[in-house]
Each structure stands twice: as structure tokens, then as C-alpha cells.
Amino acid sequence: QGYGVLRGNKTNAMLDEGSFHDYYPETYRLINKDYCWVEGFNFSRGADSFFGISGKLTTGVVMGNVRDDRRPREGILVMYGADKRQPVNGALVKLIDGEGTVVQTYTTDNNFNGIFVFKYVNPGTYNVEISNPEYETKTVQIEVKADDATYMNVDMKRVRNTPPAVVSYSPVWKEGDAPVKCNEPLVFQFNWDMDVDATEAALTITPKVDGTVKWEDTNYRMIFTPTDAYDVNTEYTVTLKKSAKHGGGVEMPEDFTFKFKTADRNHIYPLAVFPADGDQVHFKAGAFMEFRTAHLLNAYNLSSYFHVYDKAGNQLDFSKRAIKNNKAGDAYGYCKLPLLKALVPGEEYRFVVDKTLCDTIGLQLEAGKEYKFTAVDAGEAKDGTVVADFEAVADYQLIERDCANPSTAKLTAVTDKLFGSKAIQVAYTFANYDPSGVVEFRINKPSAEKFNVGDQLGAHVWGDMGYNTLCAVFSDENGAEVVEPLGAVNFHGWKYITKKLSALEAGKAYQFVGYILRKGSDTEAPFGLSGTMKFDNVLKASTSGINDMNQVSHVTVGPNPASDYIVAAADALIEKVELFNTKGQLVAANGANFVNVADMASGMYVLKVYVSGQVSTHKVMVMH
Incomplete structure (x- = not known):
């Protein structure tokens, strides 16, 4: 079964597995033709045993393997037992x-297998002497039998005729030199292969630093890597005490000491994140998560350090082909990740950033980050009067000051909208980071609806996380304008922004006439030099007719979103259910535990469930 060479065989047969496929130490041995001869010898003996033949040969075979007694073998991932130690090339046996x-001699080849073979040896007692200029000569007594193989594995001890010493090290630093990176490993190169335990125990760093040690170059090189970054602007003293030994057990003649001073940065520092803790994210598929840092991030496998989890702990997938991250020459580090699927409005999620996220010089976050956010439908119906619908480009004009020359600003009607058939997109490029840069977006024929101080403006805005300042512009009957700041554009995607108007003059009525986008002034966070914004309905908003009520903990509703029915479940008898739109209007009711929403318009609703004299209120989404 499974051995192709035996398929269809009609008689007794034997299969000799000469090499265990990808086990590389065995592959190295098979390079030696005498090792293959011994394989054939054993095959012959196996056949003789099967057919009951014995005593056919009057001589025996001696075979062995010569290895270093302690130096590890490198360059092969999978090894077992004695194969983990270095074979000795050029050993005279x-x-x-x-x-x-001397009856026979054999010199191990240079193919790192350490094999030696003596054929046709008369029975008797022999000494096997193994020598190499780099090793102490070793003699082993053996007994050879006729028609048999004698095996011996020989471990050789190196001749170490000088004490151990550090021949090079890093970092090399002296007073006046540039400081050392705060994650720089300490590297020691020795003249001999070192005793691992004794050498690691001899290493001290002051101030104390926790870290890990690995060995390379068959224990000639020791590398210490700090678990976390060194402290900033700190001088460290590194001492390797003379108790460090080489493989022959001889100690160093004296302590080895050097110093270095660290740089003024030891971690990645976040500049901006969306969503931040407590933010709301529009629920549609493609919602962006973005993490920005002051220094460029290592782009290799960058997205693997970012995760989004739902309330049940399930990890959500990103749309991998649409992930964007920093490249050489960018002003800051970032990774921008769109979600593959839609979120559930009303549900809470977690955006998690691993501590091991690193920049281009290997520095990591000081600690992992976690940001809780809530999915919402930014386009749900609101109570208020629409004063601008942003449907047609011809209804608006663009005015620029201190922007790119020639201008790249452009108005476009796009289908990524919340209401109606279109939204208006504004592409912009500022000339520099000077806060005098302005893009004005004006309505040609403003609505007659008037605003007074204290009224509430409701604006649907698609942000680009440019951190530029968005302002609403109002004009009185004489054309005098008032600018009402709405805040920094520190978000991605659609958002419903509300603002109680405070800059308007009391006793005067104003019309909403457009927006102003002002270049952000924080040159320490160089965002938003160019970007894209989108705009949809602007409202003169009023208080919603829906008020949240205390939840009854034992009531559940689902599915959410729903397309046909919404069903409530409770520990007690459900008396009735009522469904309200976002204006607080009753749109459906049933004296049972369910409501039919098949003919309801898609959007956000509130379901009230009446149980044992209590009312449980739940936000639900209808989607068709």
C-alpha cells in the first residue's frame, strides 16, 4: 500500500528504503559511496536472513560516524539525536x-557526513584510532565478527590551546558618538566555540535589562536581544565576566567590558487612529480602520498586526487587496484597512493593534492598543428639515485659496451616498501645511429655511481622516457671513455631525450657504495635504421622537438586520410588540411576539416589546 515500486508484484519482494526522503543528515550520508555500499551489504544480509542463509561471509565490516562532541550542526532545520552535532571532515581513521x-585507513570526506567504512575485515579484536589536527586523538577498541557489521559513533574533543576571548563586538560606541538604537542587539564574536551555560551566566548589563540569548556560528557568536527596548538617553555598561568558558572548560583571562548610550526614542508613538475609543463607524462593508504613527512602519506583513473583533470574540476579515500602508518617503507611518463585510448597527466592536507592531528600525509599541467602537447607520432617517441635498454638481461651486497651483480641486457627483441618488465629492490639494489654505464649497441657491442661534445643524459628511477643520457657513439677509466650526475631520467614511449653533448673532436669521475646509495647522502631524470629502443631506435638525428606555434584560430580538420578520423572545409572556420609525411614529404593531417587516422600507427602527408590565426597547435594522 503506497509503495509504487511494489504495485503489481506477484512474488516475494523486499523494499530497501535508502533515505528517509527529506531528512537531510541522511541525505548527506548517502553522498558517501561507501555508506551506500554498507546499505547494500545490509540488504544482502536481510535477503540471506529471509531465505535462511547464514555464515556466507568469512569477514566483517566496520562502520562509524565521527562528530564533534559539542559543536551544534547548523543550516538544517530538522535533526534528531547525535545528528544535531557537527560531523568532522578530514578525520584520519x-x-x-x-x-x-595498521590494517586499513580511511579519511572522512568533506561533505559533512563524518562517515568511515572498513570492508572485508578479518574477525578479531582491533583498535580504531581517530585523529584530526583540530581534535584530540581518540582510540576505541572493537570486536569484529564474520558475516556481521560493527558500528561505532565517535565523539571528538577539539584542541583548544588558547583561552577564550572576545574578538569583536557590537555596538561599538565611545563618548561623542551618535547614540545607539534602543533595540540594538549585543553581539559577541569569540575565538572559540563557547560553553553556552557558563557564558550566558557571565553576562551582566547595568542598568539591568531583560532579554533573550541565541547562539550562531556553532557557538562562536552570542547575540543578546532585549525583551523590550532600552531606556532612552541612558548609558549602559556591558560586562562579560571572566567565568565565561570555551568548550574545553578554560575561562577567559579577564573580564570584558564595554559601554553604549541609547537614543531618545524607544517605541512607536501613535499619531492618530480611527476608530478611536468610543467612536462610531458607518456599518457598510468597506469601513476603514486606520492607525498612524510618527515613524514609518515596517511594511512586511503589516496588516497581520491589526484585528477587529465582534462582541462574541469573532475576528472580522479585512479586504486584503484594498489595504494601504506607508511607503518610503511618506511623512508618517500608517496602515489603512477596509473591512470585507458589513457591521451590525448598534453592535460594539474592538479594533486591536498588537504590541509587536514595529517601525522600519524594529522599535515596537510600548503596549498593545484596543479601541472600542460602535457600528451605526449614518444614513438612518432623522427628524428635521433638509436644507441642502447635494444631488447635482451644477447647484454648487468651488472656491480655493492657497491651494495647489495648478488647481486639482474638483466637484463630482458620486453614487456613494446616504440619501437620494447622488452625493457631492470634493477632491482637494493644499499648497502646503500653512493653515491659511482654504477650500470653500458654496450653494448657488441656498434654501429659504432659516437658522437662529441655538438651533441644531445636522450634516452628513464622508471624512478622509485629513484632520483639516470643517466649518459650516451661514449668511444673514444682508450677506454678512458667519463661520461655525464643526470640528476636525478625524474620521473615515460617513458620519452624521450635529452642532448646536453658537456663533450666530442673537435676533438674526441665517441661511446655510456652504462649507469651508481649512488646512489643519498641526505640522507635527502632517495629514490632509490632499484628500477627498463627500457631502450629503444637511438638516435643520430637531430632537428625535425616539427616547431610549430601560432594557428588560431577559428579552432578545432577531434577526438583526431583518428582511421578513423580527421575532422577540422572553422568559415571560410577551403581550405585544410595536415598531417605530426614527421620527417616533408607530408603523406596525402585533398582539404577539413578532412583527412583519417584509413591506417596510430599509432603515433603522425601534422595536418595543411589552413583557409583564415592562417595556424593552431595541434598535433594529431592516434590510432588503
Whole structure:
């Protein structure tokens, strides 16, 4: 079964597995033709045993493997037992009989297998002498039998005729030199292969630093890597005490000491994040998560350090082909990740950033980050009067000051909208980071609806996380304008922004006439030099007719979103259910535990469930 060479065989057969496929130490041994000869010898003996033949040969075979007694073998991932130690190339092996006569000699080849073979050896007692200029000569007594193989594995001890010493190290630093990176590993190169335990125990760093040690170059090189970054602007003293030993057990003649001073930064520092803790995110598929840092991030496998989880702990997928991240020459580090699927409005999620996120010089976050956010439908119906619908480009004009020359600003009607058939997109490019840069977006024929101080403006805005300042512009009957700041554009995607108007003059009525986008002034966070904004309905908003009520903890509703029915469940008898739109109007009711929403318009609703004299209120989404 599974051995192709035996398929269809009609007689007794034997399969000799000469090499265990990808086990590389065995592959190295098979390079040696004498090792293959021994494989054939054993195959012949196996056949003789099967057919009951014995005593056919009057001589025996001696075979062995010469290895270093402690130096690890490198360059092969999977090894077992003695194969983990370095084979000795160029070892002279002598077979000496009882009278001291050298009967045969064999020199191990340079193919890192350490194999030696003596064929056709008369039975008797022999000494096997193994020598190499770099090793102490070793002699082993063996007994050879006719028609049999004698195996021996020889471990050789290196000749270490000088004490151990550090021949090079890093970082090399002296007073006046540039400071050392706060994650720089400490590297020691020795003249001999070192005793791992004794050398690691001899290492001290002051002030104390926790870290890990690894060995390379068959224990000639020791590398200490700090678990976390060193402290900033700190001088460290590194001492390797003379108790460090090489493989022969000899200690260093004296302590080895050096110093270095660290730089003024030891971690990645976030500049901006969306969503931040407590933010709301429009629920549609493609919602962006973005993390920005003061220094460029290592782009290799960058998205793997970011995660979004729902309330049940399930990880959400990103749309991998649409992920964007920093490249050489960018002013800051970032990773921008769109979600593959839609969120559930009303549900809470977590945006998690791993501590091991690193920049281009390997510095990591000081601690992992977690940001809780809530999914919402920014386009749900609101109570108020629409004063601008942003449907047609011809209804608006663009005015620029201190922007790119030639201008790249452009108005476009786009289908990524919340209401109606279109939204208006504004592409912009500022000339520089000077806060005098302005893009004005004006309505040609403003609505006659008037605003007074204290009224509430409701604006549907698609943000680009440019951190530029968005302002609403109002004009009185004489054309005098008032600018009402709405805040920094520190978000991605659609958002419903509300603002109680405070800049308007009391006793005067104003019309909403457009927006102003002002260049952000924080040059320490160089965002928003160019970007894209989108705008949909602007409202003169009023208080919603829906008020949240205390939840009855044992009531659940679902599915959410729903397309046909919404069903409530409770521990007690459900008396009735009522469904309200976002204006607080009753749109459906049933004296049972469910309501039919098949003919309801898609959008956000509130379901009230009446149970044992209590009312449980739940936000639900209808989607068709």
C-alpha cells in the first residue's frame, strides 16, 4: 500500500528504503559511496536472513560516524539525536590489529557526513584510532565478527590551546558618538566555540535589562536581544565576566567590558487612529480602520498586526487587496484597512493593534492598543428639515485659496451616498501645511429655511481622516457671513455631525450657504495635504421622537438586520410588540411576539416589546 515500486508484484519482494526522503543528515550520508555500499551489504544480509542463509561471509565490516562532541550542526532545520552535532571532515581513521599493525585507513570526506567504512575485515579484536589536527586523538577498541557489521559513533574533543576571548563586538560606541538604537542587539564574536551555560551566566548589563540569548556560528557568536527596548538617553555598561568558558572548560583571562548610550526614542508613538475609543463607524462593508504613527512602519506583513473583533470574540476579515500602508518617503507611518463585510448597527466592536507592531528600525509599541467602537447607520432617517441635498454638481461651486497651483480641486457627483441618488465629492490639494489654505464649497441657491442661534445643524459628511477643520457657513439677509466650526475631520467614511449653533448673532436669521475646509495647522502631524470629502443631506435638525428606555434584560430580538420578520423572545409572556420609525411614529404593531417587516422600507427602527408590565426597547435594522 503506497509503495509504487511494489504495485503489481506477484512474488516475494523486499523494499530497501535508502533515505528517509527529506531528512537531510541522511541525505548527506548517502553522498558517501561507501555508506551506500554498507546499505547494500545490509540488504544482502536481510535477503540471506529471509531465505535462511547464514555464515556466507568469512569477514566483517566496520562502520562509524565521527562528530564533534559539542559543536551544534547548523543550516538544517530538522535533526534528531547525535545528528544535531557537527560531523568532522578530514578525520584520519586507522584500523589497528592486536600487534599494532595498521590494517586499513580511511579519511572522512568533506561533505559533512563524518562517515568511515572498513570492508572485508578479518574477525578479531582491533583498535580504531581517530585523529584530526583540530581534535584530540581518540582510540576505541572493537570486536569484529564474520558475516556481521560493527558500528561505532565517535565523539571528538577539539584542541583548544588558547583561552577564550572576545574578538569583536557590537555596538561599538565611545563618548561623542551618535547614540545607539534602543533595540540594538549585543553581539559577541569569540575565538572559540563557547560553553553556552557558563557564558550566558557571565553576562551582566547595568542598568539591568531583560532579554533573550541565541547562539550562531556553532557557538562562536552570542547575540543578546532585549525583551523590550532600552531606556532612552541612558548609558549602559556591558560586562562579560571572566567565568565565561570555551568548550574545553578554560575561562577567559579577564573580564570584558564595554559601554553604549541609547537614543531618545524607544517605541512607536501613535499619531492618530480611527476608530478611536468610543467612536462610531458607518456599518457598510468597506469601513476603514486606520492607525498612524510618527515613524514609518515596517511594511512586511503589516496588516497581520491589526484585528477587529465582534462582541462574541469573532475576528472580522479585512479586504486584503484594498489595504494601504506607508511607503518610503511618506511623512508618517500608517496602515489603512477596509473591512470585507458589513457591521451590525448598534453592535460594539474592538479594533486591536498588537504590541509587536514595529517601525522600519524594529522599535515596537510600548503596549498593545484596543479601541472600542460602535457600528451605526449614518444614513438612518432623522427628524428635521433638509436644507441642502447635494444631488447635482451644477447647484454648487468651488472656491480655493492657497491651494495647489495648478488647481486639482474638483466637484463630482458620486453614487456613494446616504440619501437620494447622488452625493457631492470634493477632491482637494493644499499648497502646503500653512493653515491659511482654504477650500470653500458654496450653494448657488441656498434654501429659504432659516437658522437662529441655538438651533441644531445636522450634516452628513464622508471624512478622509485629513484632520483639516470643517466649518459650516451661514449668511444673514444682508450677506454678512458667519463661520461655525464643526470640528476636525478625524474620521473615515460617513458620519452624521450635529452642532448646536453658537456663533450666530442673537435676533438674526441665517441661511446655510456652504462649507469651508481649512488646512489643519498641526505640522507635527502632517495629514490632509490632499484628500477627498463627500457631502450629503444637511438638516435643520430637531430632537428625535425616539427616547431610549430601560432594557428588560431577559428579552432578545432577531434577526438583526431583518428582511421578513423580527421575532422577540422572553422568559415571560410577551403581550405585544410595536415598531417605530426614527421620527417616533408607530408603523406596525402585533398582539404577539413578532412583527412583519417584509413591506417596510430599509432603515433603522425601534422595536418595543411589552413583557409583564415592562417595556424593552431595541434598535433594529431592516434590510432588503
